Structure formats: C-alpha cells, structure tokens
Amino acid sequence: MNVSRIAVAGGLALSSVALLSGPAFAHVSVQPQGEAAKGGYATVNVKVPNERDNASTVKVEVNFPADHPLASVMPQPVPGWKAVVTKSALAKPLELHGKKITQAVTKVTWTSDGAKIGAGQFQQFPLSLGQLPEDTDQLVLKAVQTYDNNEVVRWIEEPKEGAAEPQNPAPVLKLSAATGDHHGGGAAADDKAGHDDKAAHAEAADSTDTPARVLGVVGILVGVAGVAFGVLAGRRRSA
Structure with missing residues (x-):
C-alpha cells in the first residue's frame, strides 16, 4: 500500500516538474547585443523559441510602433530564411542626419526558405535598428509566429509594470539613457x-x-x- 502511494506521489511530482519546465513559459523576445541607448543605434536579436511538439515555426513577423518610428531597420541574413522589410509613409516626416525621412519601417517578416524552427529549438534573427527614439524608455515590438500546421500565435499583449505577465507578452526593447554617441x-x-x-x-x-x-x-x-x-x-x- 505504501509502495503504491509513493509511486502515485512520485508520478504527480514528475508531472508537476514537466508542467513547470515545459515550453509554455518560453515566448518571443528581443535581446540587445550591445547598448540600446536613446537616440543611438543598436543591434538586437529577435529570439523565437518553438513551443509546439508537433509543429515547426515557418514564419515570424515583427511589427514596429507607429508612435516611435524607426527610419532604419536592417535584418542580418539568416541561412534558410527570407527577410522582407515593409515601410509605410509617415504622417510627420523625420529629420535624420540633415535629411528628411518620409517613410519608416513598420514590419519585418521572416519566412522559411528551407529552414524551420523545430520542437525544442529556437532561432535568433538579428536586426540593426536606428535611430532609436529619445522620448520613450522602451519599444514594444509586437510579433506573430506561424507554424507549419497553420497555427498562429500573436505575441501582442503589452506587459504592464507591477502586473502579472500576460499569456502572450509582446517583445519589449528597453532603452537606456542617451550616451551622447548617437x-x-x-x-x-x-x-x-x-x-x-x-x-x-x-x-x-x-x-x-x-x-x-x-x-x-x-x-x-x-x-x-x-x-x-x-x-x-x-x-x-x-x-
């Protein structure tokens, strides 16, 4: 009887560990490779983990905020993936290095060109960003992840300070104080x-x-x- 109870307790413990350590806690995020200072330029990684055991990620879309437009967003080539940069007209042109910028990047989309993000794997997509805004402490980069079984996960919920993390939090790039070196x-x-x-x-x-x-x-x-x-x-x- 005691042996049966121990076996049941052990099974429950293992199930709890599996649930807590499972991929449900992984989500699309953005991580600086260096200093992301206001008014400057930065290289960041969009980190995309695969959360499904029965499907692979074949498409990733990252959207940039319209209220803090970026004139320059350049993706680094990633083998097996095709990157497309989408721009839109600005209601109010930007001044950058003495030039008037009338368009800003609104979206970057990576589509599988032979590669996939499989179960238990992640992929990083490097981006060069600039010029970063000076009137905000962060950029919320809403992302959409598509699997090869046509499932779509929208990482678009903006985290709130002091509140519990949302189920599908949007990637957030924190900006530090300006360094003077733009x-x-x-x-x-x-x-x-x-x-x-x-x-x-x-x-x-x-x-x-x-x-x-x-x-x-x-x-x-x-x-x-x-x-x-x-x-x-x-x-x-x-x-």
Missing part, C-alpha cells in the same frame, strides 16, 4: 577592440623581439669566442 555603443566598442588588438599585437611583437635580440648577441659572442679559440690553437701548434 552612433551607438557597438561602433565605439569595435573601435576600442581594434585599438586593444593592435596594442596586444605590438606588445606581443616586443616580447618576441627582445629574446631574439638577446639570442643574437649571444650568438655573436659565441662566434667571436670560437674565432679567438681557433687562432690560439693555431699558434700553439705552430710553436
């Missing part, structure tokens, strides 16, 4: 990395060059000593 942290970081790399190479060259010089001097001294020894030996034989 070209974003990525370029500066790359530039710094380049300088650091050059310095490291120079230091490595110096550290390699020093032993070489020492060995060269030692070789010269050994050579001179050999010549002197040969001369002395010759004199002794002559004597």
Whole structure:
C-alpha cells in the first residue's frame, strides 16, 4: 500500500516538474547585443523559441510602433530564411542626419526558405535598428509566429509594470539613457577592440623581439669566442 502511494506521489511530482519546465513559459523576445541607448543605434536579436511538439515555426513577423518610428531597420541574413522589410509613409516626416525621412519601417517578416524552427529549438534573427527614439524608455515590438500546421500565435499583449505577465507578452526593447554617441555603443566598442588588438599585437611583437635580440648577441659572442679559440690553437701548434 505504501509502495503504491509513493509511486502515485512520485508520478504527480514528475508531472508537476514537466508542467513547470515545459515550453509554455518560453515566448518571443528581443535581446540587445550591445547598448540600446536613446537616440543611438543598436543591434538586437529577435529570439523565437518553438513551443509546439508537433509543429515547426515557418514564419515570424515583427511589427514596429507607429508612435516611435524607426527610419532604419536592417535584418542580418539568416541561412534558410527570407527577410522582407515593409515601410509605410509617415504622417510627420523625420529629420535624420540633415535629411528628411518620409517613410519608416513598420514590419519585418521572416519566412522559411528551407529552414524551420523545430520542437525544442529556437532561432535568433538579428536586426540593426536606428535611430532609436529619445522620448520613450522602451519599444514594444509586437510579433506573430506561424507554424507549419497553420497555427498562429500573436505575441501582442503589452506587459504592464507591477502586473502579472500576460499569456502572450509582446517583445519589449528597453532603452537606456542617451550616451551622447548617437552612433551607438557597438561602433565605439569595435573601435576600442581594434585599438586593444593592435596594442596586444605590438606588445606581443616586443616580447618576441627582445629574446631574439638577446639570442643574437649571444650568438655573436659565441662566434667571436670560437674565432679567438681557433687562432690560439693555431699558434700553439705552430710553436
């Protein structure tokens, strides 16, 4: 009897763990690859997990807010996926680098071109965004996920501060305070990395060059000593 009770309890515990650790808690999200500062540029990843055990994701659509338009949204090529950028006319043109922008990106759609996101997998879709708005702390990027069994999941519910997470929360990109560098942290970081790399190479060259010089001097001294020894030996034989 006790064995049966233990078996039932164990089964319930395993079921609870499976439910808690299942894919229901995974959702489409957006993650910065660097600093997403107001007024700057950023590279972000749209992370799309597959939540179904019997279907694969074949299409992902990310929508950009009309009240905070972005003049530039560039997708990085992802093998096996075709990206299409959709633009719409702006009611109020934007000024960007001295130019008047009359259109903004409203949507990016990735469609399977041979690849799929299978069960227990996720895919990241990199985007370069800019110029980021300065009058908001976040961008809500509503997403739509389509499976190969024609099921559509809409990640469009905006999370509210202090409230429970909605069932299908929309991806949210948090924006930090402006840094003054409107070209974003990525370029500066790359530039710094380049300088650091050059310095490291120079230091490595110096550290390699020093032993070489020492060995060269030692070789010269050994050579001179050999010549002197040969001369002395010759004199002794002559004597």
